Amino acid sequence: MMKIENLKADIGTKEILKGLDLTLEEGKVHAIMGPNGAGKSTLSKAIVGHYDVKITGGNIIYKGQSIVDMEPENRALKGIFLSFQNPVEIPGVNNAYFLRTALNAKRKHNGLAELNAAEFLRIMKGHLEGLGMKADMISRSLNEGFSGGEKKRNEILQMLILEPDVIILDEIDSGLDIDALRAVSEGINKMKDGKRSFLVITHYSRILDYIKPDYIHVLKNGRIIKTAGPELVAKLEAEGYESIEEEIR
Amino acid sequence: MKLAVFKHKTKEELCGLLRTDPAKDPLLARFITLGLPNKKSEAYRYFPIEPLLEKEYDRAVFIPKPIKEDQRIEIENGIVKCAPKGIRVYYKNNRHVDMEHFDPFYYLGHLLASNVIMIEIDGDVEVELLHRFTLPNTLIPYRLVIKNQANRHATLFESFEGEHAKSSLILYGYDLWTAKESSLRIVNNQTIQNDGYALIASHKFTVEKQANLVYKTFDFGDAAALNLFKADLDDYAHIDAGHLLYTTGNAIGGTVSQIVHKGEHSTSRQEAKNILDDHSRGIFDALIRVEHHAKYAKAYQNSKSILLGDDAYMAAKPQLEIYIDELEASHGATTGQLDPKQLFYLRSRGISQTEARKMLVIAFANTLIETIKDVRHQEEIKMSFEKTFYAQAKG
Ligand SMILES: Nc1ncnc2c1ncn2[C@@H]1O[C@H](COP(=O)(O)OP(=O)(O)O)[C@@H](O)[C@H]1O
Ligand SMILES: [Mg+2]
Numbered sequence: 001m002m003k004i005e006n007l008k009a010d011i012g013t014k015e016i017l018k019g020l021d022l023t024l025e026e027g028k029v030h031a032i033m034g035p036n037g038a039g040k041s042t043l044s045k046a047i048v049g050h051y052d053v054k055i056t057g058g059n060i061i062y063k064g065q066s067i068v069d070m071e072p073e074n075r076a077l078k079g080i081f082l083s084f085q086n087p088v089e090i091p092g093v094n095n096a097y098f099l100r101t102a103l104n105a106k107r108k109h110n111g112l113a114e115l116n117a118a119e120f121l122r123i124m125k126g127h128l129e130g131l132g133m134k135a136d137m138i139s140r141s142l143n144e145g146f147s148g149g150e151k152k153r154n155e156i157l158q159m160l161i162l163e164p165d166v167i168i169l170d171e172i173d174s175g176l177d178i179d180a181l182r183a184v185s186e187g188i189n190k191m192k193d194g195k196r197s198f199l200v201i202t203h204y205s206r207i208l209d210y211i212k213p214d215y216i217h218v219l220k221n222g223r224i225i226k227t228a229g230p231e232l233v234a235k236l237e238a239e240g241y242e243s244i245e246e247e248i249r
Numbered sequence: 250m251k252l253a254v255f256k257h258k259t260k261e262e263l264c265g266l267l268r269t270d271p272a273k274d275p276l277l278a279r280f281i282t283l284g285l286p287n288k289k290s291e292a293y294r295y296f297p298i299e300p301l302l303e304k305e306y307d308r309a310v311f312i313p314k315p316i317k318e319d320q321r322i323e324i325e326n327g328i329v330k331c332a333p334k335g336i337r338v339y340y341k342n343n344r345h346v347d348m349e350h351f352d353p354f355y356y357l358g359h360l361l362a363s364n365v366i367m368i369e370i371d372g373d374v375e376v377e378l379l380h381r382f383t384l385p386n387t388l389i390p391y392r393l394v395i396k397n398q399a400n401r402h403a404t405l406f407e408s409f410e411g412e413h414a415k416s417s418l419i420l421y422g423y424d425l426w427t428a429k430e431s432s433l434r435i436v437n438n439q440t441i442q443n444d445g446y447a448l449i450a451s452h453k454f455t456v457e458k459q460a461n462l463v464y465k466t467f468d469f470g471d472a473a474a475l476n477l478f479k480a481d482l483d484d485y486a487h488i489d490a491g492h493l494l495y496t497t498g499n500a501i502g503g504t505v506s507q508i509v510h511k512g513e514h515s516t517s518r519q520e521a522k523n524i525l526d527d528h529s530r531g532i533f534d535a536l537i538r539v540e541h542h543a544k545y546a547k548a549y550q551n552s553k554s555i556l557l558g559d560d561a562y563m564a565a566k567p568q569l570e571i572y573i574d575e576l577e578a579s580h581g582a583t584t585g586q587l588d589p590k591q592l593f594y595l596r597s598r599g600i601s602q603t604e605a606r607k608m609l610v611i612a613f614a615n616t617l618i619e620t621i622k623d624v625r626h627q628e629e630i631k632m633s634f635e636k637t638f639y640a641q642a643k644g
Contacts, residue, residue: 048597050597073597073598073605075597076597076598084597088590088591088594090594090609091612092609092615093595093609093611093612098598098600101600101604101608102598102599102600105598105600105601105604106599162598162599
């Protein structure tokens with residue numbers, strides 16, 4: 001589905017990704033774990049084309065095509081979705097209008113008819129209930145004054161509506177209480193269809209009790225230093241990231 | 250004719266050129282004192298007035314016709330075509346003008362216009378006023394006097410059409426009386442595109458005791474268009490002025506104003522939002538003066554600008570001039586860019602760069618657009634904005 005090859009990337013003048021290799025397989029859940037500042041968010045931003053990140057080497061191949069020079073909106077239209085670690089607030093942009101505009105952009109891209117407000121609201125209703133979101137959250141300004149948990153639910157709502165093919169979740173679990181975590185995880189699990197790939201970025205193993213990973217990758221100092229099965233979670237939990245580094249040396 | 254012919258002339262010479270009657274002598278005197286504007290004129294310090302003065306224009310002929318009855322007031326090239334029932338619209342040789350206006354074009358407009366168009370708004374009504382210009386390369390000067398009734402609450406929607414008025418110069422404006430204890434809302438929707446005509450509007454508002462004037466301007470496009478106004482506030486009078494400016498191409502324009510607190514407990518609120526694209530230049534040169542008698546006045550003034558074009562420029566000069574101690578006043582101005590984080594967030598969801606910019610710009614403008622109570626007119630303004638926005642995005 002996606003192949004990241006020897007990716008090097010800077011933020012400002014500092015090299016953050018230093019030759020990162022990662023392959024996302026169709027239908028699989030990949031978890032990326034790693035200490036703070038390792039470059040996890042930078043990786044997610046590189047994949048979606050964030051302006052902070054300058055790619056200086058390597059490649060990202062998605063559905064057989066290099067995307068490193070592609071505009072962010074085109075990456076999204078082709079099915080890449082990032083749930084942001086810190087979703088931005090946009091006062092004055094109505095959430096429902098935003099969601100419908102995004103969905104219609106995608107539908108148009110796929111040659112489908114655009115939805116009017118009534119048709120759109122019908123689709124929304126089911127999703128809102130599932131996520132435990134109050135109906136008024138879509139009539140408010142986008143993320144404005146939302147609590148941390150509400151913002152994360154709103155990210156998942158976007159994911160459910162846009163039905164992307166590659167889903168990157170950057171610390172979707174941070175700041176969530178147990179109920180929110182369950183609702184969000186259920187939303188994510190609903191998207192599993194044997195085809196979509198997931199990249200779950202986290203620094204705690206907690207969410208991996210809800211979203212079962214197929215692979216665990218350890219990111220440290222701008223590289224994937226280890227890839228293993230889900231059994232690695234317990235070891236990381238017990239011994240920390242240092243043990244992995246020593247093991248490699 | 251060229252407007253530059255009025256430069257440095259004596260009263261006698263101007264009398265000859267303008268063929269005015271002696272009743273207009275005080276106006277002439279005031280015009281001579283202020284002088285034809287130039288680079289150094291306060292009111293035109295950010296607006297390139299000189300090319301307009303040096304340009305050769307045809308002169309619109311003034312032959313009034315009988316006024317037909319229709320849904321709205323239409324004024325074509327300075328001549329009233331029609332007006333709705335119940336609104337008194339007529340011509341008058343009225344020279345009841347403000348002798349302390351700062352704008353020389355206020356006086357020149359009065360001197361050039363043979364008559365004023367009187368509009369008397371009776372009752373609690375909504376009136377539409379359409380200005381239409383059909384003549385290219387023509388100087389079109391006309392003046393209006395607008396009055397409402399005491400204790401009444403009326404709304405006036407002003408709009409402009411001028412596809413064929415290429416290279417013309419419109420000099421218009423109104424002397425407006427908001428009667429005591431009344432309210433009057435004016436919504437001015439002015440979109441000029443494709444290098445159309447230039448427009449200088451020069452107004453005088455008198456807000457009488459306990460009256461409330463709401464004056465909202467929506468100026469979009471790529472033209473040279475300047476709105477100048479002076480507003481005098483009596484005791485307990487209130488003005489709520491809002492200006493949304495969206496300029497593209499090589500446009501230059503905006504608002505030059507003086508709000509004068511004359512009476513006690515008078516209050517003013519003036520808010521400008523400016524969106525400058527391409528190479529355009531925006532102006533918000535606004536003075537609020539609180540005079541000796543205006544005890545307990547309240548004045549609030551603010552300008553926010555977003556520069557979309559790399560060469561765009563905003564001259565935002567909010568100013569307070571205060572002659573008393575007992576008052577509440579605040580003013581400020583900010584200029585910035587669209588937030589890249591917000592822009593990226595929208596794009597990361599598949600929304601195009603153009604659409605994302607529009608959403609953010611509309612969000613910025615919305616606080617002003619949504620002060621229009623009437624939903625249909627709100628939609629009209631949003632559509633005018635989008636038309637201008639997409640015309641710009643394509644080009
Ligand atoms: N916008 C930024 N400006 C400067 N440095 C940044 C910026 N974003 C991230 N960094 C730096 O890049 C490194 C990697 O950050 P990040 O990818 O966010 O780490 P992680 O998500 O793994 O915690 C850190 O050292 C961080 O300080
Ligand atoms: Mg991070």
